[in-house]
Amino acid sequence: MNPEICRHTLEIRNLSARKGGIEVLSGINADIRCGRVTALIGPNGAGKTMLLHAILGQVPYTGEIRFCRHKEHGGGSPRIGYIPQHFAFDRETPLTVLDFFALSAQKRPVFLGISRAVRRMALESLERAEVAHLADRRLGRLSGGELQRVLFALILHDSPDILLLDEPVSGVDLAGGEQFSRFLSQIHNDARFSLLLVSHDLSLVARQADEVICLNRRIIRQGMAKEVLTAENLAEIYGDDIPLFLHYFAGKDQSPREPRAAKG
Amino acid sequence: MKRALLAMLLVAPATAAIGVPLVQFRMAFFSDAIGHSAFTGVALGILLGVSPTWTMVVFGALVAVGIVLVKGRTDLSADTVIGVFFSTAIALGIAIISRAKGLTRNLQMFLYGDPLAISDAEIVWLLFLLLLVGFFLIVTYNRLLLLGIHEGFARSKGVRVKAVEVSFALITSLVVTAAIRTVGILLVTALLIIPAAAARNIARAAAPAFLLSIGISLFSGVCGLIASYYLDTATGATIVLASSACFILTAAMRTARSNE
Numbered sequence: 042m043n044p045e046i047c048r049h050t051l052e053i054r055n056l057s058a059r060k061g062g063i064e065v066l067s068g069i070n071a072d073i074r075c076g077r078v079t080a081l082i083g084p085n086g087a088g089k090t091m092l093l094h095a096i097l098g099q100v101p102y103t104g105e106i107r108f109c110r111h112k113e114h115g116g117g118s119p120r121i122g123y124i125p126q127h128f129a130f131d132r133e134t135p136l137t138v139l140d141f142f143a144l145s146a147q148k149r150p151v152f153l154g155i156s157r158a159v160r161r162m163a164l165e166s167l168e169r170a171e172v173a174h175l176a177d178r179r180l181g182r183l184s185g186g187e188l189q190r191v192l193f194a195l196i197l198h199d200s201p202d203i204l205l206l207d208e209p210v211s212g213v214d215l216a217g218g219e220q221f222s223r224f225l226s227q228i229h230n231d232a233r234f235s236l237l238l239v240s241h242d243l244s245l246v247a248r249q250a251d252e253v254i255c256l257n258r259r260i261i262r263q264g265m266a267k268e269v270l271t272a273e274n275l276a277e278i279y280g281d282d283i284p285l286f287l288h289y290f291a292g293k294d295q296s297p298r299e300p301r302a303a304k305g
Numbered sequence: 306m307k308r309a310l311l312a313m314l315l316v317a318p319a320t321a322a323i324g325v326p327l328v329q330f331r332m333a334f335f336s337d338a339i340g341h342s343a344f345t346g347v348a349l350g351i352l353l354g355v356s357p358t359w360t361m362v363v364f365g366a367l368v369a370v371g372i373v374l375v376k377g378r379t380d381l382s383a384d385t386v387i388g389v390f391f392s393t394a395i396a397l398g399i400a401i402i403s404r405a406k407g408l409t410r411n412l413q414m415f416l417y418g419d420p421l422a423i424s425d426a427e428i429v430w431l432l433f434l435l436l437l438v439g440f441f442l443i444v445t446y447n448r449l450l451l452l453g454i455h456e457g458f459a460r461s462k463g464v465r466v467k468a469v470e471v472s473f474a475l476i477t478s479l480v481v482t483a484a485i486r487t488v489g490i491l492l493v494t495a496l497l498i499i500p501a502a503a504a505r506n507i508a509r510a511a512a513p514a515f516l517l518s519i520g521i522s523l524f525s526g527v528c529g530l531i532a533s534y535y536l537d538t539a540t541g542a543t544i545v546l547a548s549s550a551c552f553i554l555t556a557a558m559r560t561a562r563s564n565e
Contacts, residue, residue: 133505134453144447150447151447
């Protein structure tokens, strides 16, 4: 990629945020680089989701989050796509996948029907995510993996500058997880958005991330994936719960040293 | 009778249309609270010597907006906040009524409703309200539904949650207080909830759910009105029973379909 184009999409400076009187995030400084995949890892309760919500402007914070949008993208405020961790909703809602698209894609209220243009657009987006056959299915009847694909199709239609993904593989079986990883690589190659990926799945992180931020209420480490994803760092972040997925690193060109055997 | 029929034809689609997002938001208790606080609105009107219909409308709107604003500022669950507002409003109403003697006869009309006693001015208000509901839903329905599905996702899609919540609560309170004249305080929630719930039993997509809700509401409104005339029963109660029958029927259809 041309280094002149490659800039920070998102600059986080001295960000702190509280929840219920407790400082969940403190003194966060981080850059999300344009067109790159940045993984955000850390133990439960580290404030990963909170950081995403701060970026989305959904929680109050102190400090600064700067969005830098390069002129080549047309200037203006950046489009942020967000796929929440548990897309929990009332599964009995009378709503098809096409209806779901129409809710955010058309002005006409859905009870007056879906416009032809939106239908065509939705089918194209679903096709790209390889789930066009789900268009007339009820949203509440989709499996976890299918729902995830539909959400991707909907988000990518907006061609976001930044995509925030919160635990994308939770609730998807292992085969689904591998498939998902390939899918993510493919759509990222096609669309080149900046991706901020929150995940516990270190195999996914190792395969996808260019850069990694380790978070535990403050930044523990950040840098290139190969520098951050070492057995020592991971042991420090996760304590004795050394992740199960370290063996995946063996497949990467820079394999870290053998992980220490888990105690106990 | 003609006027009662006209009133039902205006009220039924408005309550049923608002009922669809109301059920999605699980706000049945909210509409019940507005309905019951209308009792206090009526008592205030009688106490102040102004038309109880209008004090009911204004008081209902204030309680609705109050609930939404307080709910947004505390960690308390929605039903706790509604419960507190609801009981306070009712207690205030009872206190007022117990002081002023001879109010009970006036209240009866509001407790049980009477579409046969609706005035021309109220018909005009119902017509205006139906148009207002139609306009409101055409503008906000997609955002309302998106918010009803997932708040965080709706926010990221640019839905201004507070504005949508407050305006929806306000419209709901207007519809509830208007509908009280037809079926009464005790049953008004049924008019909003039952048609939407019946439609949900059989609808798979958004448009059919909405249109079926209105159809069921109109059907049970007209049938209930006519039946009450021949059976000599309370009109409001008969209308609600007709919509309950629709609910039972659609629930049976749903069960039959899922067993196929």
